[in-house]
Amino acid sequence: MGSRDRRRDGATDDRAMYRALAGFAGADLSQEQMLEVLLQTAMAAVGSGNRDAVEAISAALVEKPDLNGWRAFVARDLARRLPAAVEQVWTRGWEPADVVRYAGRRLGLARGALAAEVVTEHLAGYAAVTVDPRWHEQTAEFEAAAWWPSGSTAAQAHLNRDGWVTFAPELLELVAFLLVLPGLERIGPPPGDYRPVPGETGSTPVAPKHVDERVLSRIRALLAKAEATTSEAEAEAFTAGAQERMARHSIDMAMVQAGQGGGGRGERPATRRIWIDPPYEQSKTVLLNAVAVANRCRSVWTKNIGFCTVIGFAADVDAVEALFTSLLVQATTAMTRAGRIEEAGGRSRTKSFRQSFLAAYAFRIGERLAEVTQEQTEAARVELGDDRLLPVLASRQQDVEERFAELFPSVTRGRRIKVGDRMGWASGRGAADQASLGTSTAVRP
Structure with a gap:
């Protein structure tokens, strides 16, 4: 059996992460710059598995006073980045089950459940016939049915239900996690690129069966x-x-x-x-x-x-x-x-x-x-x-x-x-x- 290591991206020195947080607290930055500092620092912390740094970043996020619409800005920006981060994961060779399993393993079961909702929501935006049937099977196993209102997103619904202090750090950590996932071997077409086999019918294709x-x-x-x-x-x-x-x-x-x-x-x-x-x-x-x-x-x-x-x-x-x-x-x-x-x-x-x-x-x-x-x-x-x-x-x-x-x-x-x-x-x-x-x-x- 072969063995293949995949080193996590974004690992950095702990002191550099804390210097970035100190700069965030004291510098005169725009909202865009402040959020970018937090996101980049979160990516480094998640990539290196530094839970202490993740907690420090979460604290910096939620303890900043809500001046000039800070919280609304962060919510909008992270909600915008989330689908792009998911899309990037597909181009790196990950599949839905991989993302959910790894998120649960690295970040905890609650984050894994959130990843399942986000992945399922994202794939629903594609025509079903352009998504590999195996991916449909994987998302069906998540049982992550859309509980959020029509016209809303899972992230927005969580913010409304769970509150800023609870959910904003979870959302930031999930976005950072998705952005630092390493590349994997691509074992199937990403969503949008799949084409049904000849003779396949129905809005949701069924994986061709090669087994009795x-x-x-x-x-x-x-x-x-x-x-x-x-x-x-x-x-x-x-x-x-x-x-x-x-x-x-x-x-x-x-x-x-x-x-x-x-x-x-x-x-x-x-x-x-x-x-x-x-x-x-x-x-x-x-x-x-x-x-x-x-x-x-x-x-x-x-x-x-x-x-x-x-x-x-x-x-x-x-x-x-x-x-x-x-x-x-x-x-x-x-x-x-x-x-x-x-x-x-x-x-x-x-x-x-x-x-x-x-x-x-x-x-x-x-x-x-x-x-x-x-x-x-x-x-x-x-x-x-x-x-x-x-x-x-x-x-x-x-x-x-x-x-x-x-x-x-x-x-x-x-x-x-x-x-x-x-x-x-x-x-x-x-x-x-x-x-x-x-x-x-x-x-x-």
């Missing part, structure tokens, strides 16, 4: 059973059965695409960002990479921001996301169970034990998933013949590699995980055996 939803539903049902059961034998059978269905469905879809597009090149590889929540992020990315490789995908970890980019064909990427989510639940359950067993040793709750456990779990899961995929590929070779199957799989793998190289031409290999607890490693490897060994013969759809 019935198969995906069965896979998710198997994974849900694996998460819910207390029997390790049942969990291993359900998980293995899900991977078998994933692997076979991938082959079936590849052959269908080959028949429709010629040589398997009718469909372009998909790209999806999967956010990795703390703690133990490195071990979780190893698990995601193991699942991705077993399903003929590639993954890259953008460590400083907190997500992995998975590249592969749509059916495979759907499978990777579903299985990774399930295996995280199973790994956490197994880690908790192992911790109770090893608790007498006093190490089961340490960071080293859990990091080692999850790393071993991820490596062993990768081996097992690869075995299942290989078994299904061999079965398909017998059924279809090498001359039909192998060129298609090779062509699709080449497409994935080309897309990977296009997006990440200078990616570097991530550092190896340091395993500091042998007991955790042994426990994690054993839990992975229990989670993924077995066949689907005992599994019913």
Whole structure:
């Protein structure tokens, strides 16, 4: 798995930020100049993650006397800058879900909810058919319905409802946050540039489906059973059965695409960002990479921001996301169970034990998933013949590699995980055996 750092823009010396605030308080500046000082200082503080400076900037904003319409001016100016800042984010490669997740992670859940409202409001200004269907799906998940009056904006409504002292600092911080977001790889068209696929109808386009939803539903049902059961034998059978269905469905879809597009090149590889929540992020990315490789995908970890980019064909990427989510639940359950067993040793709750456990779990899961995929590929070779199957799989793998190289031409290999607890490693490897060994013969759809 590759690793890619994205350094935050706007980092600066703390003393420079406080000098700027001192100048704001004492200098004879116009309203435009005063707000510009605050915004630039806020951008530096947010970019460097300096919460003390953010608080100082908020205080300077709200404590300034409301002379000559200062508050009304700030409200108008920030409301004007907000949509431009959102527009700039799209040109830098961010998608709606990315903005909301990162805002919640960096600024807190309240700011994340505000970002969801602002993003949803902004996209509503475009003709629905000019926005990528995936973006519509992402904003629908926010459930950020417009509660503000018609003719108003979310920012104006918040100011009226929450008051200047409460909301003005939130608005300033959100604008600053959007302006310092670094550039990302563009994985889809920005709003306004999307064009519907031929034959697509309706005011809100639906993302083209490259996966049989019935198969995906069965896979998710198997994974849900694996998460819910207390029997390790049942969990291993359900998980293995899900991977078998994933692997076979991938082959079936590849052959269908080959028949429709010629040589398997009718469909372009998909790209999806999967956010990795703390703690133990490195071990979780190893698990995601193991699942991705077993399903003929590639993954890259953008460590400083907190997500992995998975590249592969749509059916495979759907499978990777579903299985990774399930295996995280199973790994956490197994880690908790192992911790109770090893608790007498006093190490089961340490960071080293859990990091080692999850790393071993991820490596062993990768081996097992690869075995299942290989078994299904061999079965398909017998059924279809090498001359039909192998060129298609090779062509699709080449497409994935080309897309990977296009997006990440200078990616570097991530550092190896340091395993500091042998007991955790042994426990994690054993839990992975229990989670993924077995066949689907005992599994019913």
